[in-house]
Amino acid sequence: MKTSEKDLRINKGVIRGKEIEIIVDGESVKAFEGESVAAALFANGQRISRSTTKENSLRGMYCGIGMCFECVMTIDNIPNTRTCQTFVREGMFIETQQAEGKWKTV
C-alpha cells in the first residue's frame, strides 16, 4: 500500500469507519468507509483531480458541495464523476482524469 509521507486526517474526537483500500492511478491507497473520494485523496496529499480539455490545466476540488464539477475523476471506468459527492468503497478504481477521460465502450 502506498504510504504517503503525510496523512492529513484529524483523529482527535473521531473514530472513522472501517479501513479499506482504494486504487488510485494504479496504486493502493488507504481510505475509511464514510469518506468521500475527494476526502480520501486529500488525506493522502492528492488534491489534483483532473486536467482540462482545452488547455490541459490542472484542477481540484473547489466548491466541495457538488456544484462546480472541478473535482470530477474517472471512477470505476465512468468519467466525470464528482469525487466530493461519491463515497469510497473497497476496491474502488479511481483515475486522475485527462480531458474527457477514458471510457470502456464495448
Added chain:
Amino acid sequence: MKNNEVIIIGGGVIGCAVAYYVAKKGINVMLIDQPKRGRATSASAGGLWPLGESIGLGCGVIFHKAMIEKGLLPADSHIPPQLPKSFLDFAIQSNEMFPSLTGAIKELSGIDFEYEETSLLFLMYDDADVAFAKTLYGNCPCGNSRIDWLTPFEVKHSEPAITHNILGALRFNGDNQVNPYALADGYREAARKLGATIITHTEVTGIKINAGRVSGVETKAGFFPSKYVVNAAGAWAAQVGEMAGVEIPVYPVRGQIIGTEAMPKILSACISTNDCYIAQKHHGEIIIGSTTEETGFNTDITPSAINSLCKGAVRAIPFLEKAKVKRVWSGLRPGTADELPILGKVKGVEGYINACGHFRTGILNSPLTGLLISEMINEDQLSFPIEPFLLSEERLQSLTNNENSNHKTSIQ
C-alpha cells in the same frame, strides 16, 4: 456608408448562407439578426441526410411511429410519406456542395465546420422495420446504388457499439454530417471577409415598400435602405413576411434534443431508428433527437420526450446507459405543410425574396439555397430549377388549406 443592395433578415444557417453566396458575387449585402431562443440552427444535430430525409428517416420515421401509436395512422402503414423527386434532387445537389464548401469557408473565415463523411444507418429492430427497409431498398428514387443492406454481422463489425439485437441495417452512403453552429458561424465570418455587413442583436420592425417595390428595412437601430430584402427568418418567417404584406405559411415545429457529455469516438456513422436519431459530433458529445411537435413558439422541454429519446438511444447503443446527459433543449423548425422550402420572389412585391420554410433540412439545403438566391439577385442562370419551391398562388392555397399536413397534430 455604402449602399446595400441586399438586406437579409435572419442570422440562422440560411441567412448566413445567403449572405455568403451574395457577398461572393461582389454584391453589397447586410445581414440583420436578432438571436432568438429556439432558433432551429442551434437545436440541429447537423445531419446532412439527403436520402434519409427524402424518404422519411431522421425525424420522419420517429414521427410516423408516434402517429401509429396514437392511432392516427393505420398500424400497417410502415412507410412514412416520401417527399417529391424535386426535393431529393435539390438535397442531393446541395449535399454535393459541402466538400468544396468546407475548404472555401475555412480559407476565408478560419472556421472548420467539421464536415464528416459518416453515412447514415437505419437500424431494423423487427419485421416491420425490415418490411420498411425492403420498400426503401427496392424503391429508392435514386436507385439503390447509394444504399447497402447490412447483415447484423456487418453492423457489428463496423459499429461495435450498436446493439446486437437487430435484424440488419440500411446504410445510406453520402449522408453525412457537419457541426451546425460552426457552419452558420463559418458562412457568417466568410461573408464578413467578403465585405458583408453583419448587424447582430438588432430587431427588425418593418419592411419599407414604395410603389410595390422594397426600399429598405426599419430596425430598432434605424432605417437601412436596400433594393432587395431576403426573408430568412426561420420559424419567424411569417411575421417578417407580414411586414412586406406577404403571407408566408411557415409555422414553428418544436424539436427536443439531448446532448451527452463528451465521449470517446464510439460511432462512425449517424444512426436513425424509429425511436430517435443519434449522431456523435466532433467534440465527442452525442446528439439524440428529436420530437416533432406543433406547440407554437413554446420552447419548453418535457419529461416524456426526454424519456422516450433516452430509451431509444439506450436501445440502439446499450453502452450509452452509463453516459450522462449534459443538456436537453429544443428548437423551432420552420415548418411547412408540404415539407418543402419556400424560395424565391413573390408576385406583387418587387425585391422581396423568400429563403424560408426549410423545416428539418436547413443545414443540408443551406448551400444550394444561398447559391440560388445569389443567382436570382445577380440575374444569373439558376443552378437548379426553382419552380417547385416558389410560393405560387396555387401552392399558397394548398399550404394554407392543407388538411393533410402531418404536423397539425401535436405529438410528444
Added chain:
Amino acid sequence: MKNRKPIVIIGAGPAGMGAAIEAARAGASCILIDEGRFPGGQVYRKNSKEFQVKEKEMLTAEQKRGKKLHEELEEVSDKIKILTSTSVLGVWKNREVMWSSNDASGVIEAEQIIIATGAYERPVPFPGWTLPGVMTVGGVKSFIKTMFIKPGETALIAGTGPLLISTANKLHDIGVNVLAVLEAGSPSWASPDFINQWGDADFAHDIAADLLELKQNNIPILFNHTVFKINGKDEAESVTYGALNPENWKPLEDTTKTVNADLVALGFGFVPNTELTELAECKHEFYPGIGWTVIRDEWMQTSQQGIFAVGDGARISGAIIAEEEGRIAGIKAAQNCEAIQAVDAEKRSEKYFSRIHSFEKFRKHLNEVTSVKSGLLELATHKTLVCRCEEVRLSDVDKAITEGAGDLQSVKLLTRLGMGACQGKNCSPSMGMYLCEKLNKTAYQVGRINPRPPVKPVTLGALANMTITKDSHQNDSYDAINTGGYYEK
C-alpha cells in the same frame, strides 16, 4: 381530507427541514428530497454515519440550532417520505418535479412545491483561482466538519462576510497555520459597536464570538484587502495580495505582497441557487451588489401558483431566517392542501413571522455589508479564465462584446461561456456584473444564462428508466430510493 398529491420539498437544509417539519405536523402528505446522504444541507450537515464523533461538551450556537432542527425532523420522520441521495433535475410550472437516484428517474406531480435549494459562493475570477488548493470557504468548512481532514497546511482566507472568520477559526482548530483573513470591505459587523446595536439577533452573537476567537487565535484580519493572484505550477503555492480602494474595491496595484500558502479559501458572499425557480418560470428581481432573488409574498409563495421558494435559495439571509421561512411555507402549503384551516395556519405561523420581522432590519443591514463592489472585477486580466468549465477567458468575452453581444445569452452563444457542467453558476454572476459595467446596462438588460434541465448530472440509463407518477398514492416509484437510513428506527 381528500386524497391529495403530495407537497414536494426540494432541499433538506434548514429551510427545507423547517418546511417539512411544519407540513408534516399539519398532517399534509409530504416528500423531502435532497442530493446528500442525509438531511442537514451545508450548514447543519451531518457526519457520515460510518463515523463515530464524540460530541463536544460546549456546542456552538449554530451546532445547537442544528441539533434541535434534526431532532424535530426526526420526531415527524415517519410522516415524511425522505428521499436522500436523490437529485431534482427539473421543475415545471405545472408542478411536475423530475428526480433521479442512481439508475432510476421519475416525475412526481406535486400539489405544492417548496424550493429550498440554498446558495453557493459568488465567484470572483482572478489569476490563479482555478489552481488546486483554492477552495470556497463554505466548501472548506463543511469538508472539515464532515470529513475531519486538513485541506492544507498553510492557509490564507479572502473574500467578504462573517463566514471568513468562522472558517479561519475552524482551520486553526485543526492545526492549519492560518496566515490572515483578508476582508475586502471594512464592514460594521467587525466593529465593537456591532454587538451593542444588534445584540438581540442570534447571528450577531455568533459573529461577536467568532471575532473574539479569531483574536485569541492571533489571526490578523486585514480590511480592504484581498487576493490579487494565486501562484503555483500544479497547485497553489503562494498568494499575492494587496489593498483595495475602500470606495469601489478597485485593486491598488502598488500595494502587493506575496506569501507562501498552499490553501486559499475564498468567499465573496453567496448567490441564491435559483435554477429551479427559473425553470418553473417564477419571477425574479435584482439587487445591485447582491444579485438575483426570487419574488415572494409574505407566505413565501412565488409568482407561480403552488410554488414556494424559501431560504438562501430565494434570497440570502442565513440559516436562522431560512428555517423560519421554511416553516411558514410548510404551514401555508399544508393549508393550500386543505390539511389545516386558514385560522390555524395564522396561529401556527405567528411566532415565525414575528421572528422574521425582528430580523428584518438586521437582514437589510447584513445585505448591505455583505454585498460586493464592482471594482473586484478588475482583478481579472485578459487571460484570466472567467468560465472554469469551458475555459473561456475574459478576452473571449471582450471579443464577443466587440462583435455585438449585449447580454449573457449572446455571449454564451459566441464563446460557450456557461455551457459547461456547472450551467453557468461559476461565471454568470461575475460576467453579468461585468457586462453591466462595461456596457452601462441594467442586470435586466444583460439577463441571465438560462438553466436547462437536467440541472444535476444524470445518466441516459436513469432517464430511460423513468416513472411518471400520476397518482402518487399508487406505485410510488421512489419507494425503492434509499433514505440514507438516517432516521430509521
